Amino acid sequence: APDERLPRGAVGVRVIAHRGASAYAPENTLAAADKARDLGIDWVENDVQRTRDGELVVMHDETLARTTDVERVFPDRAPWKVSDFTAEEIAQLDAGSWFSSEYAGEKVPTFSEFLARMTENGQKLLLELKKPELYPGIEREVLKELRDQGWLNYSKRRDLVVQSFNADSVRVVHQQAPRVKTGFLGTPPVSQLRDYARFADQINPRHTTVTREYVDAVHRLRGPQGQRLEVFTWTVDDAATARRLVDMGVDGIISNRPDVVRDAVGGR
Ligand code: G3P
Ligand code: CA
Numbered sequence: 001a002p003d004e005r006l007p008r009g010a011v012g013v014r015v016i017a018h019r020g021a022s023a024y025a026p027e028n029t030l031a032a033a034d035k036a037r038d039l040g041i042d043w044v045e046n047d048v049q050r051t052r053d054g055e056l057v058v059m060h061d062e063t064l065a066r067t068t069d070v071e072r073v074f075p076d077r078a079p080w081k082v083s084d085f086t087a088e089e090i091a092q093l094d095a096g097s098w099f100s101s102e103y104a105g106e107k108v109p110t111f112s113e114f115l116a117r118m119t120e121n122g123q124k125l126l127l128e129l130k131k132p133e134l135y136p137g138i139e140r141e142v143l144k145e146l147r148d149q150g151w152l153n154y155s156k157r158r159d160l161v162v163q164s165f166n167a168d169s170v171r172v173v174h175q176q177a178p179r180v181k182t183g184f185l186g187t188p189p190v191s192q193l194r195d196y197a198r199f200a201d202q203i204n205p206r207h208t209t210v211t212r213e214y215v216d217a218v219h220r221l222r223g224p225q226g227q228r229l230e231v232f233t234w235t236v237d238d239a240a241t242a243r244r245l246v247d248m249g250v251d252g253i254i255s256n257r258p259d260v261v262r263d264a265v266g267g268r
Contacts, residue, residue, distance in 0.1 A: 014252040015262045016043035016126050018235050019060060023256040026099035027067060028058045029106045030117050037121045041258040044123050045234075047130040048111050050138055055087035056111035056145060062131060068093040068108060083134060111142065115149050124159035125151075126232070126254070128185070132169035139172045143180070152177060161232075163204055167196070174199040174224055181225075183232060190217045197221040197229055204254075207233045207245055215249040239264035 020032020021039055033044050047060040063080045064070040070080045070093055077084065087110065096106025109117070118125050132138050142162070146152055151160055162173050163183030170182050183202035187209040188195075196203060201223035205214070210233050221229045232252030236242050242253055242261040255261040 012266050013246050013250060014043055014232070015041055015258045015265070016045050016232065016252055016254040017041045017258040018045050018254045018256045019047065020044055021256070021258055023237065026096045026103050026106055028060055028109070028114075029095055029103070030109050030114065031096065031103055031106050033114065033117050033121060033123065036258060037123060039259045039262075041262065042122075042124050043126055043252070044118065045126040045128065045254055046114060047128045048138070048142060049082045049130050050135040050141070051082060051087045051090060052084055053086045053088075054141075055090075056138070056141060057082065057087065057090060058109045058111055058114045060130065062134070064090070064093065064108075067098055068095045069097060112145055112149070115145060115151065119149060119151075126161045126163060126183070126252075129162065129164040129166065129169050129173070132164055132166050139169060139176060143173065143177050146177075146180075152180065157181070161202060163202065163232075167199075171199040178224065181223075185234075187214070190214065193217060193221055193229075197223055199224055200229075201225060201227065202230045202232055202251075204232045204234065204252075207236050207241065207253075210245060210248055210250065212248040219249065236261060 017036035019027035021035035022032050025032040025035040036044050046058050049059050059082050065080045090108050095108045096103030161181045161183050163185050164170050165185040170184050174182050181201040183204045184196050184200040185204045187205040203218045215231050218229045218231050223229050230251040233250050234254035236253050236255050237257045242264045246265045253261050
């Protein structure tokens, strides 16, 4: 990958649209991915979970209540867990109206649909396995979809990172697809970073926990594929914080307002 041979300063920090450009369009929808594209943002973050009948869907919360009209459509199905609904039921929901009437009728995308849109838009994907402990075997299913849509090919897999707060799940992804870049979400103690570097190519901490010393400690290590470990941090929506984090040396900034961050730090 040509990018990795250039000094980091030459290409700038990567800017990742969190759940899509979710300050401007309903999170984790195709509209939010398109909004990021329209803003000129290459990278999109999303969250993947699984329905009762085994379909992978893009949704952040463990329940459908906050970001859809599920309480109105299925009033008797509290607490409206993603895993209690079929794909067909979820397809009936409106995932846009809660955000604004402009997005009425926006759907909860299946992972398959979301990935196809990433391909079509020429975007890069920071895929989060959300609560994978609730969905045994989800790593293999996600990897199968990625493979089926060509994302594990040599030319495409550099546009992909699979991350999770669940270290066991990240390890499983690495074992099942050793060439796929992985990220661990969190801030492990410096003394433990070496263990994470056996299966994670990135350490992705909450921005309030990042220091220059921490970034340096991560950068001193090489990941499972021999490349310098990277730091993508979240979730940063203001220019001053973004600049401070770039000064500390982070490689990526995950933002609901990726245009603000891009304009502040000159990334892409
Ligand atoms: O990509 C990092 C960030 O999304 C992790 O937090 O809760 O927004 O999934 P959360
Ligand atoms: Ca996430």
